[in-house]
Amino acid sequence: MTVLVVTNDFPPRQGGIETFVRSLCDQLDDLVVFTARMPGDTQYDAGLAFPVERDRTSMLLPTARITRHAVDVMHRYQADRVLFGAAAPLGLMGPALRKAGARRIVAMTHGHETWWAGVPGTRQALRRIGDAADTVTTVSNWCEEQITKALSDKAKVRRLTPGVDTSRFYPGCGGEQVRKGLGLEGVPVVACVSRLVARKGQDTLIRAWPRVLAEVPTAVLLLVGGGPAREPLTALAKTMGVEHAVRFTGAVPWADIPPYVDAADVFAMPCRTRRFGLEPEALGIVSLEAAATGKPVLVGDSGGASDTVRHGETGYLVDPYNPVAVAVRLVQLLTDPARAQAMGKAGREWVAAEWTWQRSGQTLRQLLEV
Template sequence: MTVLVVTNDFPPRQGGIETFVRSLCGELPAGDLIVLTASMPGDTQYDAALPFRVIRDRSGMLLPTPRVTRYAVNVVRRFGVDRVVFGAAAPLGLMGSALRRAGVRRIVAMTHGHETWWAGVPGARQALRRIGDAADTVTTVSSWCATRIAPVLSDQAVSRMRRLTPGVDTTRFFPGCGGDEVRKGLGIGDRPVVVCVSRLVARKGQDTLIRAWPRVLAAVPDAVLLLVGGGPDRDRLESLAAGHESIRFTGAVPWEEIPPYVDAADVFAMPCRTRRFGFEPEALGIVALEAAATGKPVVIGDSGGAGDTVRHGETGYLVDPYNPPATAVRVIELLTDPGKARAMGAAGREWVAAEWTWARSGAVLRELLDL
């Protein structure tokens, strides 16, 4: 039994889907696993340290072109592959029928947020239906994604859909995983801290936090807002935050150094939102679960599948991401009631440890592949 994972989303490139795919690879038998992915800077050194085989196409992005399809078929035949996972169903899942003819017995097509966009666009909608028909299972990361994708699939494909969520590494994200050192390094000390860890893009809602911040300061004058990450929206956000010493930008932080920044928070907040007429939602938002695993109460924007990452009123709050005053109310509530914040953080960690583990996700994938 040989499993082939076909994906564009793989390290050393960083991102949520890349982490998802790489972590799931770690839950599959390394000796029977091959990853077919694109070329990218630093890949040779990265691949050399992996316990499984990685094959890099010469292109910087895999597309289901005739050439790439032939290449994938050759890999299937050369290594006797009988199981395939598409790390992101669209568009690579369009190769499913060709790989099936080459001898593949089971196909799992994973969907994330961008497939919901495909589900709403003529032409792309029909392509997504073809992907579903070629796969044994189409997986979704959240209940919201499932409701958006299911209407464009055939009845047979819908009946085979399964939920496959990312997990949280609770050995990396846990209370006390380095937050004190981050606070010391930034000169924050014991001040109340709100942390947002995310790329600086409009969808993540850092500007909502900045607009809410004067209200927060009126109630908690020594509070600090720590925006962790880099991205194209940084200049606009820094202009919006001008004059506020209490709003700090860290810039980009390597993935392996993220947990201490989350641990530095008293409250984790990311008022993510849906943009571009519904075509740019938050599919899930694993960072909220990582914050919960670190024992932090979370304040999360009501966008797409983000609601799956918080138990409203128990592990944190779901807020209107277009309403800075309402966001400020929840942040203030948690900063001024440390007992409630600690209780929500403890409930969040318990929930994540029980239901959001990579071992659980890996077990689902192995079942779907009939391993």
């Protein structure tokens, strides 16, 4: 029962979906991955315990040629199960793979399929993807609500969430070394670990920072990650007069991320929905990783992000467009260490119990019937 994983989202490219798909591969015993060509892939693939077939293109699309290539990989490895790492658009190859011998097809959805569900044309395409699959999976309650609207009555929907590796993300996993290296020993730190893009809300944190400094003068905002918003965020910090209290680390390899999360006293990502509802936060696995590291989390109310925090218990859900409200919550956590520690402890226990890769893998194996 070999599983063919068809995906554009695979390392060495970094990102949330890439991590999701790659980690699910570890939960399967017999698989082959069909994906795109990308820098560094030869070296990366050489270290894997399963085969990876790379198309010559840098992005797979459901064209006739790439569909034939997928069928060829399926036959050569005698695969009879198919997992689409992201349903849209690759799930449009579902009928051809079914005809070629696929007995089970699972199509995973994330955030971008929610706008497919709301736009004429792509909505019909998503319906065809759902009809071709045995199961369409969603990562959050909100995503399920949005995507189900576009599917036919015969489509089956099931929740399949990412997990957190609590052996990598845990209290004391290297934060002190990061603090020492950045000169932040003994300093209150709020960290946002994410790509620097408008949706993640780093600008809201910077706008909130003058109010935070008014109550906690030594506090530092640590922005971990790279991205196109780096220059605008740097300029905003100067405009707000807080450039001395905002640190940018630049891009950090995924393998090195846990210590940066552990370096924080509070994790904050006031993510928001943009582009008239077409660009939401589907879930936000980094918030759960921060909880696993024993940090209280502050999360923006966008899309499915609310699934990653128990408001008032493991952290707070906030209005991402209200810097004042964000500042109030941050100050509460920075000035009340007992409350922050209690929330971090509760978050760690919650993630360890309900957000494991083993649990996600069990669900996937059931859906694929392997």
